[in-house]
Amino acid sequence: MNSPVQIWRSHKNLHNYLGKQGRLLVWTKIFIAPSGFEHQTPYIVGIVEFADKEKLPLQIVDCEEESLKPNQKVKVVIRKIGKVKSEDVIEYGLKAKPL
């Protein structure tokens, strides 16, 4: 996403997830990234399941891959997403960290 309006629109529901806890079902450590994420490699992305059974793909931060276990408890946090793009808007979004 590039335009500030697109980013603003996608952020409407983020507050619903802040601090939400869930369990990590599976994860992968990515070495070849899409544009805007190259500077973060390698990084971990997993699928997190919340108590209401909703599932989200989220970057897993503040940990090493070796320390992760299936069903590990995680908590949703707000972090910067990717590189700052052409309109100079710093985009924030959801990630998760182990508890």
Add this chain to the structure above:
Amino acid sequence: MKIKVLGTGLTKFGELWDKSLFDLAQEAALEAIGDSHLAVNQIEAVFVANMLSGKLSGQDHLGAVVASNLGLSGASFRIEAACASGGLAVHLAIQSLLSGTYKKVLVVGVEKMTDSPASEITSALMGAGSQTERLAGLTFPGLYALMAKAHMQKYGTTKNELAQVAVKNHYHASLNDKAQFPYEVTEEKVLESSCICTPFTLFDASPVSDGAGALVLSADDEPGSLPAGRQVFISGSAVATDTIDLANRKSLTEITATQTASQKALKQAGVEIKDIKVAEVHDCFTIAEILAMEDLGFCQKGEGGRFIAKGTTKLGGKLPVNTSGGLKACGHPVGATGVKQIVEITNQLRGNLGKRQVKGANVGLTQNVGGTGATVVVHVLQN
């Protein structure tokens, strides 16, 4: 349902620096029309499958481009369903014939990918995923790696079994001079190559490719140029869809759209899965071929890795799969793949594939997947 395959065309797949998107489409189209023994102006409609021409070549409106380059001024359509664009274009071409609107149509699947750097291609392909997946920095290798991890956790599938898919498909590609990688690899080579995302190495993934495939199809009452026994018909064609995002699927270890589309296509064709003698399936990553074996019903759920590793699907085995080399080793020019699968099965059923010919092949199947299974197209072909 009986749709005649009158002609096939296929370019070399690979890094084709001297050929543009337009050159590739034209080459495959003219080969297919030549093979059909029709004149170009007998083609009544053109169906063009492509995913990325707007992003990577700056060219949209591809239906008109391909038709006008052939000197045609009839109907032309561009069809996009990510990596299932080719299969979907064939499906729609068939519907147009069944409706009686057209009698002879051309399908061209084409993609030109190797002009762009890896990160640009990786981002462009993520157009086939969901917004939440893009925000998480996911890639298609990453998404399929999550499915592989889930399969390993649940069924004990191993990295060696994943590697065996690549080893088999490279062997098949070594017999196909149109393949991007026409050489064999060992299991050690697959396992020792660099990691792209855990648990995948580079050799678990299909490559970035240029290439095109084409088919001339007609209604059954049109005369064909081949003797009765070698004439190939499409007897089943079905499409199914699922959620665009992987996370909210019923299961991470199955592609339900494959199950739905294949059951429908087999029923249309009046055959059962045990009747299939040869298949081309969507092995964009090694785990995808394992899932395809299970979801099509060739083996039990969870057994796909072991089913492939014991050689059942290698040439000479009971059910050769991906004799072209598959997406893995023949190459994966995204829009062309679904068309190429049908070109390969048609030529298997015509019996003209030389060293990679499956003896007695008279019923074949293709499975073409878009995204992580949000679109699946299955075709059944028979003599």
